[in-house]
Amino acid sequence: MAKKSRTKARDVASNDPTAEGSVGPRQPCPCGSGKRYRACHGGAAGGPAAYVGRPFEGMPSECDVIAMRELVPAATAPLTIKGSDRTVVLASLLPMAAPAMVRASGEIWLGLQVQHNFGDPSRDLGAVLTAALDAEEGVVGLVEPPGPGPRLQDLVEDERLTITVHDGFDFWLADVEDTSSMGDALEAANSAASPTAKLAQVEGAYWTDVGTKEHLRWVMPEPEDALLDALARVHAAGGDALVEGGRLVGMFRAHGLLTPVWDLPLGTGPEALEDPASDFAQALAEALADDSPLTSEQRAARSGLANRQVTIR
Known part of the structure; x- marks a missing residue:
């Protein structure tokens, strides 16, 4: 009986839509302190201020x-x-x-x-x-x-x-x-400081050269579930490489938004990404507007993308 009660309590906590960022008390605090959430921003009154999952929401930029x-x-x-x-x-x-x-x-x-x-x-x-x-x-x-x-x-x-x-x-x-x-x-x-450039034709996309390879990291404002569905549709259609030899390798979360990351061949540079990124943004917008159920191939692509977590830097 006790085991069942504990399981039920965990389920209720994890499904509570009012929970800050849906972070469990024993999970690492999203603030990056290394402490468990309940010992940091999920603590009792008098502890750190409540964690805000999307602090810059509403800002045009x-x-x-x-x-x-x-x-x-x-x-x-x-x-x-x-x-x-x-x-x-x-x-x-x-x-x-x-x-x-x-x-x-x-x-x-x-x-x-x-x-x-x-x-x-x-x-x-x-x-x-x-x-x-x-x-x-x-x-x-x-x-x-x-x-x-x-x-x-x-x-x-x-x-x-x-x-x-x-x-x-x-x-x-x-x-x-x-x-x-x-x-x-x-x-x-x-x-x-790694060489970095902001793409001009799309919002929130930044090219960088870390020496051994180049990356494009693109902060996207759409809700996570809808964005993952749309990325899966574009990925399954083979439309996410951007440039020859480029590859969407995963994504990370930052302040409530997903940031997809591409690996790029050395020598690509930011200029070569402008038109492909604009085309990708158009394809992504069309995929976001598609409310049909995902196909089995698209569901597999979504699962793979969701599991590819990469580091921020």
Whole structure:
């Protein structure tokens, strides 16, 4: 009887649609702490803030913000702040992984790739940006959970971002006269940054060269189940190679969205992917609109794709 009760309890928990991200209490916490969910963001009151599975939902450039946070070494995008004329720049990574920096000019740089994670990256960014708007020159950050308050979506205008992908981190020194103290740090950061480019014809797709091979990593906004069905339809039809020798090798989840990953032959480069990616996006849109049951071949393709989990970096 006890065994049956425990099984029933697990089933109820796993099927509870209100559960945060459908994460079981004994599973690893999605925040990446290495702790079990119940000992981290799934803990009792007084513990870390509740984990938010899709923190940037609703932003017109949600896919690009996720890519800047998780995939792109060096990129920037200007932000328009509601009710303020301050110049604010969203950056993938700032020196020392600083959450924000108020420059001598008064310009604010807001960093996405940071050391802390209090459960809702958008709320963290909102708290840092709010503090930076009131701060003097220097680094601004968080040392404890920010508590309730505005999220990034609440503070910025509802408009698409203009993303600039940089070859390295020289933009760190754009308004610095004496760069001698930053030389070593800049050299180390630049040497660790893989060449990366944003595709122009589709949203959220980034090419990178990691030395031994090239990849295309494409953050997609569609709901996971519908996207997997559509990818399976295109895959079964042989329409997902993009270029000769290219291969859709799997996908990973980042901030609530799936990111399919392609392996590409060395020498492909981003320009060769533009038209094929646009054609693929059209085929995917048609597959998303197809509500007919999957064929046996498509179901097999879906199962294979769902099981191909790859690492983010």
